[in-house]
Amino acid sequence: MRYESIAIHGGKTEDSGKGAVNYPVYLSSTFIQPSLEEFQEFAYTRGGNPTRSHVEKLVADLEGAKYGLALASGMAATSLVFGLLKQGDKVLINNNVYGGTWRYVSNIFSLHGIEYEVIANFNEYDFEQADSNVKMIFLETPSNPLLEVTDIRKISKAAKARDILTVVDNTFLTSYFQKPLDLGADIVVYSATKYYAGHSDILAGLVVLNDDELYRQLKFLQNTYGGILSPTDSFLLTRGIKTLSLRLDKHQKNALTVAKFLKAHPAVKDVYYPGLESHKNYDLQRAQATGDGGVLSLRLQDGWDTSKFAKELKIFDLAVSLGGVESLICHPATMTHESYAKELQEQIGIDSKLLRLAIGIEHEDDLLEDLANALDKAKL
Ligand SMILES: Cc1ncc(COP(=O)(O)O)c(C=O)c1O
Incomplete structure (x- = not known):
């Protein structure tokens, strides 16, 4: 299927056999376990909820990716990804990113012993000069608010050669116009509050990726931090995506x-x-x-x-x-x-x-x- 069709038919999962055209809203915080010995896919909505899983699969399908995670806001998505960093790590970031991202980088990193460096012209950046503790590159392209464009292909290639993760905030274009994973990035984050939801009614964030181990870590953090997208907002996000x-x-x-x-x-x-x-x-x-x-x-x-x-x-x-x-x-x-x-x-x-x-x-x-x-x- 092509993008427009996936936006409408993607993410399809079992809906209890009732045949609803729209994937239903599962307003349940907890799910019945069959017995002490038997476990099932959904247990508690922070860890997983069918309506959220549906939209997570849908956004992954749109990107041609393996995994999607839906969070309560774009900043919850960005914070989740920053949760992969450890004390002593360093992040390189382009020089005009969304103010909330900057608020996080400039106030929270130092509390956890994480360093950062703002790179003025990333397209010309010489990776030979990067410190050995650089573990992540965070790019927003086009940037906010000056619409500067950073070369995802070039930077993620150089980063990969040094085992550095490339994360792209793709909010301004969405996967409809730009697919950072195809260009070599490791993780894509979105404020889905914006074009995905599309009607200035909900806040939502997304993380999309292919790597199994990174997904395992991020899924663990999603359940641990708890900033998940609610079932109702997951439904509204799915609805918005149909007309993206x-x-x-x-x-x-x-x-x-x-x-x-x-x-x-x-x-x-x-x-x-x-x-x-x-x-x-x-x-x-x-x-x-x-x-x-x-x-x-x-x-x-x-x-x-x-x-x-x-x-x-x-x-x-x-x-x-x-x-x-x-x-x-x-x-x-x-x-x-x-x-x-x-x-x-x-x-x-x-x-x-x-x-x-x-x-x-x-x-x-x-x-x-x-x-x-x-x-x-x-x-x-
Ligand atoms: C590019 C970009 N990234 C992230 C965010 C944060 O998203 P949210 O407001 O959904 O937390 C925004 C919000 O304006 C944004 O413009």
């Missing part, structure tokens, strides 16, 4: 239209979107992904007021998050990326003028009219 490809095609079409419009507008100084030919990683993005997603960032020229522009928008709500059907605008420096120290923000380009747009699936003309109108009003 349709939505992403539209998000992307709208995003490219908006990016081109902004690029040509005299009020706009910078536009960051990997689908624009002017983007510095345009070719690399084509080499490793089949799409560019629905997020872009911009800066206005000096003669325009950034705050007024955000305020005058009628369709774009000022809110964090992305990947829902509605268009959103956010100010990374004070919203999604406020966990970065001011100097670090400036150093990596998250300044007070940067705005991030999450493009929804509204009619593109309405989006363009809204943007044009707000830009007019924001002129000083």
Whole structure:
């Protein structure tokens, strides 16, 4: 089956023989054991629940992978993977990742004796200079919020040669547009809150991988930490995934239209979107992904007021998050990326003028009219 069909028919498992077209919600915390000597697949929902197993299998099927794990949020998924690290290990991370990931790395690692290093241009990184205790590489590509693209193939190959795990946060593209495991990565994490769920209604996280031993460890940690996706949210995530490809095609079409419009507008100084030919990683993005997603960032020229522009928008709500059907605008420096120290923000380009747009699936003309109108009003 092809991706769109797997999204609808994948993950199929036994549903107690009742013939429901939708996999049911098993709202049960505990499951009856046949006898003292006999054990069955499900015992207690933290360890496993049929509705969660269904969506875990579905996301693995979509990625052509062996295993999926569903967590209560994207950060629960990222934390789970960081749980593989031991005291003395070191992690290399690209330089603009989601603020919550940065909050974890910069506050929690040191408590456990784990080191990290931020790599400014990973595509040019020379692995000969990597310390011998580097055990994991954590990449977010395209990055958040500057949409920089990191070469998954090149980096995971060099990492593998040194027994270093490559982890990719694939939230911005999903497996519909990019399959990091096929490019050589070991583990993929997602905030499924975003495109997978797709309707800004639930929080969810996913981990997808092929390796049996890593899966055994992560499954153990999932049951031990307990940050699992609930049965009801597993159902809603499954429902969202059925329309993932349709939505992403539209998000992307709208995003490219908006990016081109902004690029040509005299009020706009910078536009960051990997689908624009002017983007510095345009070719690399084509080499490793089949799409560019629905997020872009911009800066206005000096003669325009950034705050007024955000305020005058009628369709774009000022809110964090992305990947829902509605268009959103956010100010990374004070919203999604406020966990970065001011100097670090400036150093990596998250300044007070940067705005991030999450493009929804509204009619593109309405989006363009809204943007044009707000830009007019924001002129000083
Ligand atoms: C790229 C990326 N990774 C991870 C996360 C964390 O996900 P969640 O909010 O579901 O915990 C986010 C949330 O915005 C994100 O944008």
